[in-house]
Amino acid sequence: LRPLSGCRRLEELDLHGNSIANIDLSPLQGSGSLRVVDLSHNAISEIDLSPLSECEGLEEVYLHHNRIEKIRLLESSSLRVLDVSSNRLRSIDLSPLSRCVSLEELYLHNNDIDSIDLSPLSECKNLRVLMLYGNNIRELDLSPLSYCDSLEEIYLHCNNTGRIKLPSCRNLKILNLSYNRLKSIDLSPLRVCSELRALYLFGNNISSIDLSPLSECRKLRIISIASNNLQSIDFSPLLNMDSLEVLDMDADLLKEIPTELREKALRRDDIFAIRVGESIFIPLFSDHAREKFRAGAISIRDIYMEIKDTAEYLRRLDADEDTRVAIATYSVLRGLDVREVLFSFRFVESVAEDLKAGEVPYDPLSKVCVELNGRRIPLCRAFDWPLTYISDVDVASVDSRKICVLSVSVGKITGFICVIPYNATIEELSKYEPL
Numbered sequence: 001l002r003p004l005s006g007c008r009r010l011e012e013l014d015l016h017g018n019s020i021a022n023i024d025l026s027p028l029q030g031s032g033s034l035r036v037v038d039l040s041h042n043a044i045s046e047i048d049l050s051p052l053s054e055c056e057g058l059e060e061v062y063l064h065h066n067r068i069e070k071i072r073l074l075e076s077s078s079l080r081v082l083d084v085s086s087n088r089l090r091s092i093d094l095s096p097l098s099r100c101v102s103l104e105e106l107y108l109h110n111n112d113i114d115s116i117d118l119s120p121l122s123e124c125k126n127l128r129v130l131m132l133y134g135n136n137i138r139e140l141d142l143s144p145l146s147y148c149d150s151l152e153e154i155y156l157h158c159n160n161t162g163r164i165k166l167p168s169c170r171n172l173k174i175l176n177l178s179y180n181r182l183k184s185i186d187l188s189p190l191r192v193c194s195e196l197r198a199l200y201l202f203g204n205n206i207s208s209i210d211l212s213p214l215s216e217c218r219k220l221r222i223i224s225i226a227s228n229n230l231q232s233i234d235f236s237p238l239l240n241m242d243s244l245e246v247l248d249m250d251a252d253l254l255k256e257i258p259t260e261l262r263e264k265a266l267r268r269d270d271i272f273a274i275r276v277g278e279s280i281f282i283p284l285f286s287d288h289a290r291e292k293f294r295a296g297a298i299s300i301r302d303i304y305m306e307i308k309d310t311a312e313y314l315r316r317l318d319a320d321e322d323t324r325v326a327i328a329t330y331s332v333l334r335g336l337d338v339r340e341v342l343f344s345f346r347f348v349e350s351v352a353e354d355l356k357a358g359e360v361p362y363d364p365l366s367k368v369c370v371e372l373n374g375r376r377i378p379l380c381r382a383f384d385w386p387l388t389y390i391s392d393v394d395v396a397s398v399d400s401r402k403i404c405v406l407s408v409s410v411g412k413i414t415g416f417i418c419v420i421p422y423n424a425t426i427e428e429l430s431k432y433e434p435l
Contacts, residue, residue, distance in 0.1 A: 002027045004027050004028060004031075005027040005028075007031065008031065008032065008033060009033050010028075010031055010033060010034055011034060011035050011036070012036040012037075012038075013028070013034065013036070013037045013038070014036070014038045015038065015039050015042070016038045016039065016041050016042070016062070017040075017042075018041075018042050019042065019043050020039065020042040020043060020044055021042070021043045021044060021045065022044070022046075023039065023044060023047065025037075025047075025048065025049065025051045025052055026051045028051060028052060028055065029051040029052075029054050029055075030054050030055070031055050032055065032057055033057055034052075034055045034057060034058055035057050035059045035060065036058075036059065036060045036061075036062075037052065037058070037060070037061050037062070038060075038062040039063050039066070040062045040063060040064045040065050040066070040083070041065045041066070042065075042066050043066065043067055044066040044067065044068055045066075045067045045068060045069055045070075045088075046068065046069060046070045046071070047063065047066075047068060047070075047071055047072070048071075048072045049061065049071065049072060049073055049074040050072050050073075050075075050096075051074075052074045053074045053075045053076055053096075055076065055078075056078060057078055058074075058076050058078055058079055059078055059080045059081065059102075060079075060080060060081040061074070061079065061081070061082050061083070062081075062083045063083060063084045063087070064083045064084065064085040064086045064087070064107065065085075065086045065087075066086075066087050067087065067088055068087035068088060068089060069087075069088045069089065069090070070089075071084060071087075071089065071092060072093075072096075073092075073093065073094065073095075073096040073097060074096060074100075075096045075097075075099035075100065076099070076100055077099060077100065077101050077102060078102055079100045079102060079103055080102055080103060080104045080105065080126075081103075081104065081105045081107075082097075082100075082103065082105070082106055082107070083105075083107040084107065084108055084111075085107040085108060085109045085110050085111070085131065086109070086110040086111070087110075087111050088111065088112060089108075089112065089113055090111075090112050090113060090114060091113060091114070091115065091116070092108065092111075092113060092116065094116070094117065094118065094120040094121060095120045096120075097120050097121060097123075097124060098120040098121075098122075098123040098124075099123075100124060101123060101124065101125065101126070102126055103121075103124045103126060103127055104126050104127060104128045104129070104150075105127075105128060105129045106121070106124075106127065106129070106130050106131070107129075107131045108130075108131060108132050108135070109131040109132060109133045109134045109135070109155065110133070110134040110135075111134070111135050112135065112136055113132070113135040113136065113137055114136045114137060114138060115137065115138070115139070116132070116137060116140070118140075118141065118142065118144045118145060119144040120144075121144060121145060121148060122144040122145070122146075122147040122148065124148055125147070125148060125149055125150060126150050127145075127148045127150060127151050128150050128151060128152045128153065129151075129152065129153045130145070130151065130153070130154050130155070131155045132154075132155065132156050132159070133155045133156055133158050133159065133176070134157075134158045134159070135158075135159050136159065136160050137156075137159045137160065137161050138160055138161060138162055138163075139161065139162065139163045139164070140156065140159075140161055140163070140164045140165070141164075141165045142154070142164065142165055142166055142167040143165050143166075143167055143168075143189070144167075145167035145169060146167045146168040146169060146189070148167075148169060149169075149170065149171065150171060151171060151172055152172060152173045152174065152195075153172075153173060153174040154167075154169075154172065154174070154175050154176070155174075156176060156177050156180070157176045157177065157178040157179050157180070157200065157203075158178075158179045158180075159179075159180050160180065160181055161177070161180040161181060161182065162180070162181040162182065162183070163182075164177065164180075164182065164185065165186075165189075166185075166186065166187065166189040166190060167189060168189040168190070168191075168192045168193065169192075169193060170192055170194060170195065171195050172190075172193045172195060172196055173195050173196060173197045173198070174196075174197060174198045174200075175190075175193075175198070175199050175200070176198075176200040177200060177201055177204070178200045178201060178202045178203045178204070178224070179202070179203035179204070180204050181204065181205060182201070182204040182205065182206055183204075183205045183206060183207060184206060184207070184208065184209075185201065185204075185206060185209065186210075187209070187210060187211070187212075187213040187214060188210075188213045189213075190213050190214065190216075190217060191213045191216045193216075193217055194216065194217065194218065194219065195219055196214075196217040196219065196220050197219055197220060197221050197222065198220070198221060198222040198223075198224075199214070199217075199220065199222070199223050200222075200224045201224060201225045201228070202224045202225060202226040202227045203226070203227045203228075204227075204228050205228065206225070206228040206229065206230060207228070207229040207230065207231075208230070209230065209233065210234075211233065211234065211235065211237045211238060212234075212237040213237075214237055214238065214241070215237040215238070215240070215241070217241075218241065218242070218243060219243050220241060220243055220244060221243050221244060221245045221246065222245065222246045222248075223244065223246070223247050224246075224248040225248070225249055226248045226249055230249070233249075
């Protein structure tokens with residue numbers, strides 16, 4: 001780079017995608033106009049960034065996807081973005097970054113870092129994003145980040161972290177600690193995180209957790225504690241959390257969907273999905289804007305959807321793919337302005353032998369329509385639900401030339417509906433496979 005030593009007006013140096021193994025940045029020392037240095041996707045194994053400390057206008061440095069094992073960082077009050085991800089670092093000294101008061105984004109993910117001191121970052125008041133995922137950090141103290149008033153996103157997933165101390169960042173929105181080795185975690189520092197939107201703790205070994213600190217996180221929308229060793233949880237701190245939309249507990253040891261959450265979902269219309277194991281409970285609430293709902297392509301066995309009488313804006317109900325769907329309605333979808341229903345075939349497990357309502361042969365699915373609430377709705381896929389334990393069946397003719405709608409009563413719950421081809425026997429239905 002020696003010929004560049006006199007290029008005082010140089011603003012961007014882009015050398016990415018070469019096979020550079022060694023580079024001396026000293027010729028760039030004092031380049032006051034330099035804003036961006038991109039050395040990504042090379043073969044650099046060792047680099048000294050300190051010569052760039054005197055580049056007064058430097059804002060972005062990209063070194064990702066190299067083979068860096070040793071690095072000396074720069075001190076720059078103008079630096080906003082530093083990306084050293086996807087290298088071979090085992091350790092890194094962040095102390096020079098205490099002078100980088102304008103730093104907004106720091107990317108250190110996908111290295112092999114096993115320990116790191118984050119205290120120098122306490123001076124980075126403008127830091128918004130910290131990515132440390134994909135390393136080998138066994139123990140981590142995030143408390144120095146409590147001084148980073150602008151910090152919004154922390155990604156620490158896919159480490160080997162067994163112990164962690166959380167920060168108290170008032171503007172934190174996303175905290176991802178998934179796929180680590182945490183057996184327990186103290187959430188109390190999150191009490192002040194009033195802007196928190198998403199908390200990911202799935203894929204750990206957590207056996208117990210106190211959710212009470214989250215009661216102050218009134219904007220929290222997503223909590224994922226799936227794939228842990230949780231057998232019982234006190235969910236009462238979440239009952240007044242109006243913003244909560246998704247609570248993921250898949251693959252935990254919980255035996256059933258917590259009663260208090262099910263009641264909350266039906267009462268307040270504010271939880272979008274509660275997932276436990278292979279089942280998902282979805283109160284299909286209306287936010288006065290939701291017109292479509294899709295439940296297909298989900299790796300779950302059962303979906304329970306409560307169509308609320310407030311869901312007046314629902315137009316499209318899509319539960320295609322390999323899902324078994326049960327819709328419990330207050331009025332068998334009556335009163336809803338549904339215009340399209342999409343479902344896939346499922347074998348009817350048990351149907352009374354006398355369920356025959358005509359001799360009209362089955363027509364291609366593309367021609368099938370169902371008349372509901374006075375509107376003919378196209379059925380792009382025929383559908384059926386398991387009818388085991390049916391105590392009463394009321395067959396109502398709908399578009400009698402093609403299909404029938406079964407309005408059934410299961411115990412005290414009414415409103416399960418099932419659409420099947422006319423004159424279909426158990427033997428015939430068993431031949432149908434999910435489309």
